[in-house]
Amino acid sequence: MKKPLNMLIWQWGRRGAGPKTAVEFSKAMLSISNVKAFLSLSRQAEIVQKNRNISVDFPIKTYTTVLGYLCRVLQAPLMIYKLYHIIKRKKINIAVCTMPGPMDLVMAMALRLLKIPYIVIVHDVHPHPGDGYIFQYYLQKLLIKQSRLTVTFSKYVYKQLIAVNFVPSSQIIQGWHPPFSYCSETHKPQFVSQEIKLLNFGRLLLYKGFDLLEEALDQVTIQRPYMLRIVGQGPKSAVLDRLNKRNNVIVENRWVPEEEIGKLMQWADVVILPYREASQSGIAATALAFGKPILITNVGGLSEQFKEDDLVFICEPTTDDIAKGLDEVLQLNFPLSRQKHNADKEWQEFAEYLIKEITHKIYKS
Template sequence: MKKPLNMLIWQWGRRGAGPKTAVEFSKAVTSIPGINTYLSLSTQAEIVIKANNLVVDLPVKTYSSIWGYICRILQAPLIIASLFKFIKINKINIAICTMPGPMDLIMAITLRLLHIPYVVVVHDVHPHPGDGYLFQHFLQKILIKKSRLTVTFSKYIYKQLLAVDYVPTSQIIEGWHPPFSYKINNSQQSVSGTEIKLLNFGRLLLYKGLDLLEEALDHVSSSKAYRLRIVGHGPQNPLLDRLNARDNVSVENRWVPEEEIAELMQWADVVILPYREASQSGIAATALAFGKPILITNVGGLAEQFKKEDLDLVFICEPTINEIAKGLDQILQLNFPISRKKHDADQEWKELAEHLINEITNKLDKSP
């Protein structure tokens, strides 16, 4: 494909990593000469509602309930007509879905009607335990099979995608997961104290390994005082109640809005991620961007996220109670606060965008 490219980047989720990934990628691609970018997000996306200077070229009304989703699907012909008009007017010649969602087949149908290739970034091939997104993964499978190219952010997902044989090897591009950038409030620096501040942040689901963490806490031998905050959203259960009942542990079962994430990272001395399984972790990448030490289990594509120069900050252990306890003991022996140069998130997204655009254009040029 010859430049200039008119690229549509879309992600129609409402909260979390989906819209954030689209915004970060769009911002990075915009800096590449010869590419005109057009961003499409849900009108109900948290990042759209709360950002003052975010330009969304193609806002799309989505849904906030099952009934709302059904209504939007019934309105698919009208949505397709609107998308068709926008894509024709702006002469879009390639589109990228940065994280699949339930309404994406509407965009896929529109693009196929116009004979425009689209690319899908695949974050998970199989649903995680407790995800509750089985229908979404079924739709994702269709979206991937109909795409011209797919992108993965880890070798682990690359191998999984090969194993399920949704697309041929020649249609898969391997990338990596840059850290998300967040606005830092310098007036809210981490408060020093005698306790080492540990943070577990993310969805409170089974595969996140909180049960392993609970038992590992009983095997920590270090006498250093610490406080553990477990922050994220998930179904309430006895495990969370037990953790919250501990004197030095607090559980905040809530959705964390975009503007609070930097504050959480600034508060923490260490980020604890005791996953039972994973593909890649945006939280781990973000913790590194803030220069925070990380305790993380050796599952999925997590270990491959870290470069050699980061390994003095990363404690990788097996997903067992004893190994997590040993990792915690090692971390508690560090001298805090740790001063470490932070990663340049914007630069890392730009490097990823340049890599993906080169790979995408090369592969499309070679395709019949």
Template sequence: MKKTDNILVWQWGRRGAGPKIAVEFSNALRSVVNSNVYLSLSTHAEIIAQNSSFKNDIPVKTYQSIGGYLKRVVQSPLLMIYLYKKIKNLKISLAICTMPGPLDLLMVATLKLLRIPCVVIIHDVYPHPGDGYIGQHFLQNQLIKQSSLVVTFSQYIYEKILSENIVNQNKVIAGWHPAFSYSAQKNYEKSRGKEVRLLNFGRLLFYKGLDLLDESLKKISSNQPYIMRIVGYGPQTVVLDRLNEHPNVVVENRWVPENEIADLMEWADVVILPYREASQSGIAATALAFGKPILITNVGGLAEQFKHEDLVFLCEPTIIDIAKGLETILKLSFPLTRKKHDAEEEWKKLARHVVDTVTSKLA
């Protein structure tokens, strides 16, 4: 892109993968393009609160409740005026949304007034059970229709979005999900025991397959001692109660802040992800960046993402297959080592791909 181009990256979620992806992607863009790259995050973004070095060029006050969301909708003309002035002053020539949210149509409407092309990165075609927000599918489809181009994080979603006739093929770019980068603060090797350390990390929702994991653990016949931590946030369910009853399983139902994720990954010998459905997995990609073996189910775009990786054990999303996978892992000699993925380089590669393709398509 030309030196005079200015790119805006925005994502207005408060915590989790959304703001993290915006920061990773904007950092990568700064390394691969001859352009000024600006960032717009929520004023409530956890990642900003934990790292004051991130510059939030267009801070947006979002909401923390349904009532707060409705208030922001009522105030939408004021938000659009604010965005219009900020974006015009920065002379933005391209805007990229790294994960859709409820207020993004206001940004897209503002960009249209300024005749600035907009690219939206789509992670799923439909919300997973128990995930997302009210009206997510409708709002996302409207966002796709109003955008200039759409980027997917897997070939699986690329093909699915086309099969649903949501958008024309010439408007979609297939990408991939890089690993997230985190810095660990502890060294767990100094205090490791004989147990194999298994980690299940992520939202504690039905589609994550925790019920399959519960039943699979009952069928393990291996004598190898292990301890499993199931860490993440979700509704307290009977399945979580049952998992907690296993003598070697600990369920930590809590939100995990950004600065604790690296320590979780360093603690683990293997990351266990028995999904019932998935489009791609940022958690599994991050585990590879820490050099961790993975047991993951063959659903959605996961085989596409991980089938060629060393020490990634793919199994079918059934109790028997997950149990067999766990037994296979417990028979291995630990600690296992595998080549670590370079998260920073993965994001740079994706940023180059997106910018080059966008430039070509919008030329």
């Protein structure tokens, strides 16, 4: 950028990939000359409460319950008024929403009053089965339609966004999903054994393919001891109960705090993601950043995202193919010496790419 750019980066979720994406993106933008990044997160964000080194320029009080959300909606005019003056005082030129949420139209209105363009990073165009966020996707549609540009993390989502025709294709930027970085300190493993350690991590929803995984485990032919940990939060289900009853499977249905994710990745020998559908995977990208091989299914944008990486086993979303993939994984010689992805570098490359696209599409169009 030849002219200084004051960029507001916001994401008002409390937990998970939303605020993490905003922090990683903001950190990367700070490395670009002539770009000054201002970060806005929820005051209740886990990543802020657990890491005091994160500087939040615009902390926003959000909500923790449905009643709290309704109260914040009623206070929307006051929020818009405050945001309007803060944004004006900071001389913001452009804003980026790194993952849409239920309150983003408040920010969009403040930006619109100031005639400041904003960009939305779209992770999913359609809700996954069991997501439970149908109303949020309607709000996302409104947010996208009012945006100046939208960004996707995969070609798969890019094509979906074109198909729904929310915005012209000229306003869509196709990017990629950089890996998340987590603390990589050495921890003592919770389970000490000579078994191959398999990890399935993420939300415990049925579209993640737990039924396929259960059947595939019965078809594994390699006689080598292994332990599979399925870790994440989701509704109780019969298939998870059955998996948990197996001698070599442990299901940990719980929220995993930010500081524990690195420990989980270090524990694992292989990350197993037998999805029935997916847009892209931040979890798989993070596993590669830790130098872990991954077993994934050929759905959505996963093959596109990882087909060039070594030690990525891509199988079809069928019981037979997943079983064959597990057999391949169990024949590997551990510990593996694998080159790790540099998460910070990949976020910087993504930020630089996005700045070039913004410059071309907004400031030179």
